Amino acid sequence: MSTVRVRFAPSPTGSLHIGGARTALFNWLFARHHGGAFVLRIDDTDTERSTDISYREILAAMRWLGLDWDEGPEKGGPYGPYLQSQRQEFYRQAAARLLNEGKAYLCYCTVEELAARRKIAQAEGRPPMYDRRCRYLTPEDRTRLEKEGRQPVIRLAVPDQGTTTVKDIVRGDVSFDNDTIDDFIIVKSNGMPTYNFATVVDDHLMQISHIIRAEEHLSNTPKQILVYQALGYELPAFAHVPMILAPDRSKLSKRHGATSVEEYRDEGYLPEAIINYLALLGWSPEGDEEIIPLEEMINSFSLERVSKNAAIYDTKKLTWINGHYLREGDLDRITRLAVPFLQAKGLLPDPLPEKDYDHVRAIIAAVRDRVKTLGEVADAASYFFTDVTTYEEKGVRKHFSKPGAAALLDEAREELAALPQFTAAAAEEAYRTLAERKGISTGQLFHPTRLAVTGRTMGPGLFEILELLGKETVLERLSRASRWIRENLA
């Protein structure tokens, strides 16, 4: 079996978006499944749009997701450099060879001329393809055109008959008639290679065995195959994975809300949740499981089980998966990840004093069952770190408005104040005894207390909250609530 080598080749023109991350993940899973190499290559040939910030963001996002590359930027490898902008010499050589062998030619037509001819062709109902007029230029023509100061492009001499078939692992054989492919440009007038050319040269030089990429590249593949053939390169295997679309079925873009990995990270999604969700978008394991540990993903991943149809990106399931990992994840790790979110809201000092860590961890343990993201942890836990100044209106109506509500809180406060050991169990016992003595239901006592100490009607178990808050705070909040009721509801 020949070695599996795959690559992910993003353009550094923005942050790593969900679609790119999914493509990267499929490549990564395929490589890990086969014990092959996952290569990261940066397609920065578009010097206008490529930025260093984007480059760094993409690398950071890949690392954050855990998609480590075996060869690539900041890592190196035997087939570098891994930035296309630094590989000009390879493209130049390949193009020169094609020119020499008569498989490519210089074209002096200007963009304006081309546009004009295209317009005419369309008006006459002909396909707007390049008419190949420079393919058969005489040396005299060429000198004349060059004297005019024209900067030539290099075009591939495409056969005008026959078909080119893409053998695609996901979609089967897809054929294109060669006469629908024009003599496309492989090197621009500024000397830069086009995508269809550079990618072939690099994939060959880097010994890529399987090209796994988004479906939008399927239509470009016959052109690339023609380049492979002209250059005498062996063809890799192709696998075009379906696109990820926005809820309105259009291409995913910024106007659809969060679409980049960074944004999800900042909202408090866990990398393993994003990986898990993305894996399920376009691929399905054989069983019924939706929560799939990474190991198992690697074991069971195969391109044969990648679906053909585009998927609409919907965050509801992602959020559910995230909630799952938040609940099940190692508590220390979740705590470490949650702390920055609490600090960002000003609920915790930065850095967090070592002595406070256990307390914070206990709070995270109490609230993480009822939230879906780390961002929500901060909301859910706010009253542990800041005073309660307002009470949820619905709760006030239900629990504070009854006659005697304030007196009841006072009474409860007395009981708690008398406790020698302020623990959840002791508080609960005191409360149950008090409720019984007063002949009221436990709820009639529990609900107003919860509202008094948290300002809310929902949350973790009441006595867990009391213990976490500590005696002093609880007593203080009970008196404050009692006072508030007398002042506002009397």
Add this chain to the structure above:
RNA sequence: GGCCCGUUAGUCAAGGGGUUAAGACACCGGUCUUUCAAGCCGGUAACAGGGGUUCGAAUCCCCUACGGGCCA
């Protein structure tokens, strides 16, 4: 416009000639509970349309529609 790909519930998605057409998210109901979640139990909901082929089509073929992509 030409070429290419696709179409199973709101969403992901299994199923590839014979199935009561899986499962998950979401939604709704029940249960548990001091609340809210989680968990558990249950429910609503789908083969784009039309022609073939076949004893039999979600599954194979053709057309149409719709969606998407590529080329400028």
